[in-house]
Amino acid sequence: MEFMDSLGGGQAGTAVRSVRPGSPGAQGVVTASRPAPAVTDPRTAGVRHYEGGQLVWRVQCGDLISRERAVTVFVEEGEVVVVSPPGETARLTSGQLGQLRAALNEAAKLAER
Template sequence: MEFVDSLGGGQAGTAVRSVRPAPGLATARPVPPTVASAVAASVSADPRTAGVRHFEGGQVVWRVQCGDLISRERAVTVFVEDDEVVVVSPPGETARLTSGQLGQLRAALNEAATMAER
């Protein structure tokens, strides 16, 4: 299955990259670690997100490994910004996901949606 988005800007890169805020999000306030921990603990954790949920800069971030159209390793990143869920596609704008990876992405989006509603 392919997920096509226009957020990547066509730059090549690897799956191990730091999250760069989209234009206009540079002034976003990071969530204090104690708040992020409390919020993440209150979200019913799906076992599929155990290896993809991380704390980066005091914020909960999900990174789902995937591939691109020529089978390079990439990642789809999900995080919550204020009350919105942000999905960042890999560089090159295409993510090829296996059914297992799609399940991880679905679970990450569900957890992020729950956090955004609070």
């Protein structure tokens, strides 16, 4: 599946696009359109955005030797994906943990649709 931005009525959303292999031009067919979930938790306002047309949450954190890193959350094929810093440990403050918890809650709601 490929996710893309949809701007309708001034409100950003996502559209699910499935490509049929072997179809003429392999243009793909939009099979469903749904608005982006409303930001219900102010903690995700600074971490929630679109990258390459896909909604992602990127929560800043540190590693064990205080280098800046990030934990990324996104939804793919109805499942929540959590990406930690590569080969690293994520050290989160209580505020960052709150952001991650809120991001996971929003992603879970989006995955249920």
